[in-house]
Amino acid sequence: MTVLPARRLLLVHAHPDDESINNGATMAKYAAEGALVTLVTCTLGEEGEVIPPELAHLAPDREDRLGAFRVGELAAAMKELGVTDHRFLGGPGRFRDSGMMGAEQNRRPGAFWNTEVDAAAPYLVEVIRETRPQVLVTYDPDGGYGHPDHIQAHRVAMRAADLAADPGYRPELGPAHAVAKIYWNRVPRPVAEAGFARLAAEGSVFPADAVIGDVPGVVPEERVTAEIAGGEAHTARKTAAMAAHATQVAVDGPFFALSNNLAQPIFTTEYYELVRGTSGAPEGTRETDLFAGLEDTEGLDGTEGLGGTEEVTGA
16 A cells, blocks of 8 residues: 655656756745655657767767766756656656757657657556646647657657546556646746846846747746746755756856757746646636645545545555
8 A cells, every 4th residue: 555645746848957947946845845746757868968068978979878967967956856756757768869850860769759659658657547646747739849859748748647547548557547637837928028138137157148939838928827936945946956957957046058058047936827627726816836726625536635645555
């Protein structure tokens, strides 16, 4: 019998560093509050460009050891966020980073983009049925900005959520479980505009600034249904976690840059669009808790709700 914490959050991301940039404050908040925060990363990020010159030898066109190195970076980032439950989809290296859209790597055997959704989804079904999250966070259908692995992560996450709830699907993967609420990562356009205005006013160590189009998931603010404020402590954890991904991210105070060396603001409040489930906020307002509306409900499998732990048999 497994006893699970009352609140359980699952995040599905494509590569190491995506979680810290998109959801670092959210993950730190819920981990600090005692929720089970489970991160599933779909690839090792083997095709990433390397920022520090002294680590350039790890790149895929040289020694091709970047993926293994990024496993360590992700572990360090999770330590900063206080997250202890992290898995790679199907195990480390099961699916390889596919590179940018249209790249030759997209078609490589074993590339995540080159994998049938229904071949990858069972690995996530098993995680869902084991950890029994009430809330799942992932990307929108475009993957935020069109990267093939982000699009595939969205497809696998949504498909796995459906399959995990079906008692007739692969019962050997554990008892069926329905995820109550699914969110996609978002950034309200006015927030992005304000962040870039602050960047322009204050400046950074980076030679040039990115543009709003470089930020994944920017949408009109009416699309945003939830916001999680990091606060000083959780923002500090997020920034430290981003810095832990040193091959991919350079941090300068409230700003950061990827390998393109273009500055972007670090968003200290993180935003979401509820796409499945019922909002727990009054009509016309945003949720400030991803678990809002679930506290007084019965557990999804007929056990208890969020007021205590959940005991699972056969998982």
